[in-house]
Amino acid sequence: MSVDAGGAAAFSIGELARRASTKVETVRWYEREGLLPAPARTAGGHRAYTRAHLDRLAFVRHARELGFPLDDVRGLLALADHPERSCATADRIARAHLDAVRGRIARLRALEEELARMVADCGQGRVAECRVIEVLADHSHANCLHAGGHGGPE
Amino acid sequence: MSVDAGGAAAFSIGELARRASTKVETVRWYEREGLLPAPARTAGGHRAYTRAHLDRLAFVRHARELGFPLDDVRGLLALADHPERSCATADRIARAHLDAVRGRIARLRALEEELARMVADCGQGRVAECRVIEVLADHSHANCLHAGGHGGPE
DNA sequence: ATAGGACCTGTAGCGGCTACAGGTTCAAGG
DNA sequence: CCTTGAACCTGTAGCCGCTACAGGTCCTAT
Numbered sequence: 001m002s003v004d005a006g007g008a009a010a011f012s013i014g015e016l017a018r019r020a021s022t023k024v025e026t027v028r029w030y031e032r033e034g035l036l037p038a039p040a041r042t043a044g045g046h047r048a049y050t051r052a053h054l055d056r057l058a059f060v061r062h063a064r065e066l067g068f069p070l071d072d073v074r075g076l077l078a079l080a081d082h083p084e085r086s087c088a089t090a091d092r093i094a095r096a097h098l099d100a101v102r103g104r105i106a107r108l109r110a111l112e113e114e115l116a117r118m119v120a121d122c123g124q125g126r127v128a129e130c131r132v133i134e135v136l137a138d139h140s141h142a143n144c145l146h147a148g149g150h151g152g153p154e
Numbered sequence: 155m156s157v158d159a160g161g162a163a164a165f166s167i168g169e170l171a172r173r174a175s176t177k178v179e180t181v182r183w184y185e186r187e188g189l190l191p192a193p194a195r196t197a198g199g200h201r202a203y204t205r206a207h208l209d210r211l212a213f214v215r216h217a218r219e220l221g222f223p224l225d226d227v228r229g230l231l232a233l234a235d236h237p238e239r240s241c242a243t244a245d246r247i248a249r250a251h252l253d254a255v256r257g258r259i260a261r262l263r264a265l266e267e268e269l270a271r272m273v274a275d276c277g278q279g280r281v282a283e284c285r286v287i288e289v290l291a292d293h294s295h296a297n298c299l300h301a302g303g304h305g306g307p308e
Numbered sequence: 309a310t311a312g313g314a315c316c317t318g319t320a321g322c323g324g325c326t327a328c329a330g331g332t333t334c335a336a337g338g
Numbered sequence: 339c340c341t342t343g344a345a346c347c348t349g350t351a352g353c354c355g356c357t358a359c360a361g362g363t364c365c366t367a368t
Contacts, residue, residue, distance in 0.1 A: 012314075033355090046314085088278060091276045108221075115255060125241060135216075218324085
């Protein structure tokens with residue numbers, strides 16, 4: 001490693017990705033998207049990361065695992081950089097996301113019920129009597145789920 | 155309406171979309187994707203649909219509302235066209251989708267719990283003490299959800 | 309010196325639409 | 339018959355969050 005950033009040991013993108021349980025391409029993509037600062041480079045042009053990059057990447061990954069969209073992650077990162085500010089915004093972002101997750105759960109539960117009914121009623125005979133196909137083709141039935149929500153099923 | 159398909163009244167793409175609670179662009183897109191057969195055209199080149207198209211579109215929309223991916227929809231459509239075949243495949247597609255939906259629900263529930271804990275613990279003070287930011291930044295915490303599943307959170 | 313991995317940039321693709329831009333056709337009113 | 343203007347046409351680009359190439363360069367171990 002030929003580049004030294006502030007006395008700390010630097011490591012390659014592959015190493016960073018491995019330590020953060022991510023893929024190399026994802027790391028580069030986060031850099032292009034502005035979620036991860038561009039690191040120093042070695043003489044040959046390879047990226048050289050520090051501990052600070054790893055911490056930031058871990059933050060991003062964890063937020064993503066919790067399902068926060070990248071725009072939310074950007075906001076949360078900006079807050080994490082300013083510990084003296086109020087955390088009301090972080091709280092708002094998290095609550096809004098929680099609401100979104102709950103909404104998705106509710107819609108998926110409705111789906112689950114309908115699908116379970118469909119497969120339970122299927123007599124495993126010919127398509128002509130198949131409950132699955134019948135339900136899908138049935139016109140009168142077509143709007144029972146759609147009526148509730150505004151977006152797609154999930 | 156200048157085009158007559160087998161004696162039935164034909165209608166425009168706007169009319170079709172309205173009757174199927176869909177958008178015009180989506181109908182054209184389904185045609186490009188091979189989910190909806192290309193209809194006859196008027197002298198001026200406008201699409202002229204029949205009842206059969208509406209039935210097929212309704213089938214597709216209903217399957218989509220139930221969350222079936224388009225590849226599944228293609229398979230289900232192919233089966234619906236052959237009533238004499240066994241419906242085992244339809245049943246298999248529906249069961250696999252049901253499993254997928256249940257998996258997603260389980261993952262979202264885990265998310266919901268973690269998010270709820272985060273926002274419940276947030277004292278609404280400064281970012282420095284914010285539980286939301288803390289949890290996201292916490293390294294030791296980072297893999298508790300990831301450990302369970304194989305894909306993303308949803 | 310050389311092999312073969314890891315790295316580089318840039319671009320395209322996934323699903324399932326949605327949203328333009330820039331043009332043509334249709335239906336209703338005068 | 340002529341004019342409006344809404345609806346239609348094709349084609350292309352964008353959304354999210356990556357992922358997967360292609361075609362090259364660099365680094366490390368033997």
